[in-house]
Amino acid sequence: MEKGNQTIIFEKSPVIIGTYSIVGPMEGKGPFGTLFDHVIEKPEWDEPSFEKAECKMHRHAIIHAIEKAGLDESDIDSIISGDLLNQMITSSYSVREFDCTYLGLYSACSTIAEAMTIGSLLISGKHFKNIACVTSSHFCSAERQYRYPLELGTPRTPLSQWTVTGAGCMILSDKGIGPKITMATLGKVIDYKISDVNNMGAAMAPAAAHTIITHFKETKRMPVYYDAIVTGDLGKYGSELLLKLLKDAGLDVASRHFDCGAKIFGDDEKKYQGGSGAGCCNVMFCSYFYNKLKKREINKILFIPTGALMSKISSLQGESIPAIAQAVAIENME
Amino acid sequence: MEKGNQTIIFEKSPVIIGTYSIVGPMEGKGPFGTLFDHVIEKPEWDEPSFEKAECKMHRHAIIHAIEKAGLDESDIDSIISGDLLNQMITSSYSVREFDCTYLGLYSACSTIAEAMTIGSLLISGKHFKNIACVTSSHFCSAERQYRYPLELGTPRTPLSQWTVTGAGCMILSDKGIGPKITMATLGKVIDYKISDVNNMGAAMAPAAAHTIITHFKETKRMPVYYDAIVTGDLGKYGSELLLKLLKDAGLDVASRHFDCGAKIFGDDEKKYQGGSGAGCCNVMFCSYFYNKLKKREINKILFIPTGALMSKISSLQGESIPAIAQAVAIENME
Numbered sequence: 279m280e281k282g283n284q285t286i287i288f289e290k291s292p293v294i295i296g297t298y299s300i301v302g303p304m305e306g307k308g309p310f311g312t313l314f315d316h317v318i319e320k321p322e323w324d325e326p327s328f329e330k331a332e333c334k335m336h337r338h339a340i341i342h343a344i345e346k347a348g349l350d351e352s353d354i355d356s357i358i359s360g361d362l363l364n365q366m367i368t369s370s371y372s373v374r375e376f377d378c379t380y381l382g383l384y385s386a387c388s389t390i391a392e393a394m395t396i397g398s399l400l401i402s403g404k405h406f407k408n409i410a411c412v413t414s415s416h417f418c419s420a421e422r423q424y425r426y427p428l429e430l431g432t433p434r435t436p437l438s439q440w441t442v443t444g445a446g447c448m449i450l451s452d453k454g455i456g457p458k459i460t461m462a463t464l465g466k467v468i469d470y471k472i473s474d475v476n477n478m479g480a481a482m483a484p485a486a487a488h489t490i491i492t493h494f495k496e497t498k499r500m501p502v503y504y505d506a507i508v509t510g511d512l513g514k515y516g517s518e519l520l521l522k523l524l525k526d527a528g529l530d531v532a533s534r535h536f537d538c539g540a541k542i543f544g545d546d547e548k549k550y551q552g553g554s555g556a557g558c559c560n561v562m563f564c565s566y567f568y569n570k571l572k573k574r575e576i577n578k579i580l581f582i583p584t585g586a587l588m589s590k591i592s593s594l595q596g597e598s599i600p601a602i603a604q605a606v607a608i609e610n611m612e
Numbered sequence: 613m614e615k616g617n618q619t620i621i622f623e624k625s626p627v628i629i630g631t632y633s634i635v636g637p638m639e640g641k642g643p644f645g646t647l648f649d650h651v652i653e654k655p656e657w658d659e660p661s662f663e664k665a666e667c668k669m670h671r672h673a674i675i676h677a678i679e680k681a682g683l684d685e686s687d688i689d690s691i692i693s694g695d696l697l698n699q700m701i702t703s704s705y706s707v708r709e710f711d712c713t714y715l716g717l718y719s720a721c722s723t724i725a726e727a728m729t730i731g732s733l734l735i736s737g738k739h740f741k742n743i744a745c746v747t748s749s750h751f752c753s754a755e756r757q758y759r760y761p762l763e764l765g766t767p768r769t770p771l772s773q774w775t776v777t778g779a780g781c782m783i784l785s786d787k788g789i790g791p792k793i794t795m796a797t798l799g800k801v802i803d804y805k806i807s808d809v810n811n812m813g814a815a816m817a818p819a820a821a822h823t824i825i826t827h828f829k830e831t832k833r834m835p836v837y838y839d840a841i842v843t844g845d846l847g848k849y850g851s852e853l854l855l856k857l858l859k860d861a862g863l864d865v866a867s868r869h870f871d872c873g874a875k876i877f878g879d880d881e882k883k884y885q886g887g888s889g890a891g892c893c894n895v896m897f898c899s900y901f902y903n904k905l906k907k908r909e910i911n912k913i914l915f916i917p918t919g920a921l922m923s924k925i926s927s928l929q930g931e932s933i934p935a936i937a938q939a940v941a942i943e944n945m946e
Binding site (some may be wrong): 284286289326327329330355356360362363364365366367370371373374376377378379380381382383384385386392394396400402407423464465466467468469542548587588589590591592595597600602 | 615617618620623660663664690694696697698699700701704705707708710711712713714715716717718719720726730733734736737739756766798799801802808921922923924925926929931934936
């Protein structure tokens with residue numbers, strides 16, 4: 279590719295041969311509740327801590343995605359994984375249970391797109407045959423780490439989002455039947471100097487716009503090429519901003535745009551802007567969108583998970599929020 | 613490759629065309645002090661916080677590695693980066709200053725090997741031309757985050773290691789002169805149920821042994837093939853354990869083994885087992901080993917950074933320490 283290009287075209291496009299999604303009770307009560315493979319009844323899921331419950335969900339998603347793909351654990355070459363907890367303990371403590379190589383990634387809530395990209399590189403390059411891409415988040419462990427322990431009952435602001443409790447896992451393979459990952463447009467770190475950690479949608483919208491504009495410019499595709507343009511978790515306000523930024527750049531995607539964060543909880547006002555977290559857009563892809571692709575109700579998706587790259591320390595030190603968005607094209611080939 | 617293989621052979625091996633290392637004052641006083649490109653005089657480096665000082669080092673390493681490689685920032689397609697701070701703020705806040713795509717990785721102190729592997733995949737697959745791989749750590753920010761704030765003056769245990777203050781950056785390219793990355797052996801997450809967070813060498817040695825044994829088995833190479841077998845930061849005691857584990861498996865590497873952590877501070881008793889941290893083996897590679905490769909004093913290195921994948925939370929919850937080691941072969945080709 280020429281320098282300046284952020285888009286990778288996979289010569290040998292990997293097939294997504296199976297997916298699995300597991301979510302918490304609140305997600306189960308939302309409009310997509312019946313589509314998830316498993317809904318846990320309580321956030322603790324019989325574990326002594328929320329971190330251990332998150333780990334159990336992560337592991338559960340991997341085991342059952344492999345099973346749903348018709349494979350055995352011994353068929354998996356590598357697990358590519360990430361999560362939001364400090365030092366990514368959900369990923370590393372889950373993966374130690376599997377006899378596979380491991381690549382740990384962190385780009386906050388956009389991690390699943392990075393995992394799909396690197397998994398596709400490994401399969402397209404004929405290095406590996408089957409790869410599990412997995413991410414998760416948990417409302418209770420995320421609140422404790424990023425904000426306040428739940429026990430304090432701290433009020434939320436109108437622009438805040440609600441971290442999704444959920445884990446999604448997809449199996450990429452060098453053969454089989456299913457939609458394929460054909461391209462990835464890597465993102466740049468964009469900082470619009472938003473410093474309100476309760477308004478991540480505003481921090482992430484410019485990064486999403488940048489990656490989407492770049493994708494269409496470099497691939498010479500038009501928005502109508504895709505049946506759905508699916509962003510990660512900009513939330514309701516962040517989605518409005520994205521559409522405005524894209525319109526200013528001459529791209530009208532309103533009719534085919536879907537933001538996983540804005541939709542996952544439906545119109546539940548107590549969830550404010552909607553969902554977020556590394557599990558949010560992943561569980562939506564692994565259920566609702568994967569089902570639609572398999573049934574050929576839609577055939578081409580541009581999937582753009584978004585991530586806010588701050589930490590509690592950086593916010594306390596007065597820093598703004600850098601953000602990133604990685605885009606992946608998933609297509610049913612004829 | 614056949615299933616069961618953890619080793620990737622890069623068809624088009626990327627060239628390491630330039631490196632840059634920057635370290636803190638203690639590292640500068642060590643036996644390799646004169647080999648580093650830059651030694652900062654004070655850990656704060658004129659910044660208002662240790663985190664911001666680490667970020668400045670990280671950024672400085674990227675800027676100067678690009679310069680030393682004879683390139684311009686606009687030549688760099690992607691920055692692949694990781695660090696030890698929560699939510700990897702060193703990486704994301706550094707990278708926002710550059711107009712390049714970004715891939716964030718986390719595998720603790722073994723992150724640089726993961727970065728070299730993914731960078732090599734991107735170049736070998738002809739997707740990108742020039743990539744910066746960078747990692748860092750800072751003693752003062754790491755102590756505050758993983759253990760206790762320095763102000764408390766907490767005593768250290770005999771098996772503890774000293775997080776290296778330093779950042780290293782290497783530029784991988786599809787052309788140019790220099791040693792090449794020919795192979796990578798991905799690691800598995802190995803947990804020997806060590807739960808003493810002050811004894812990371814013991815937790816990481818089995819992971820290093822596993823990856824090294826796998827590398828020799830899969831490549832059918834013998835230890836004599838390499839001029840140096842360089843582990844990350846097992847420290848003095850961890851290195852002894854590694855040599856014992858390898859000897860039990862029939863591999864004698866004692867004469868060519870070098871552990872960056874055990875050596876970086878020389879025999880300074882106050883550093884106990886030696887150095888650690890995502891910057892440790894990276895600054896050693898970017899200075900001492902890269903110089904030796906360039907001068908052809910050595911021609912073949914197996915580089916095996918090691919990582920301990922725990923967090924403060926997992927330790928407090930009584931968990932043991934899972935570990936990983938990724939191996940990368942770097943060779944001067946005739």
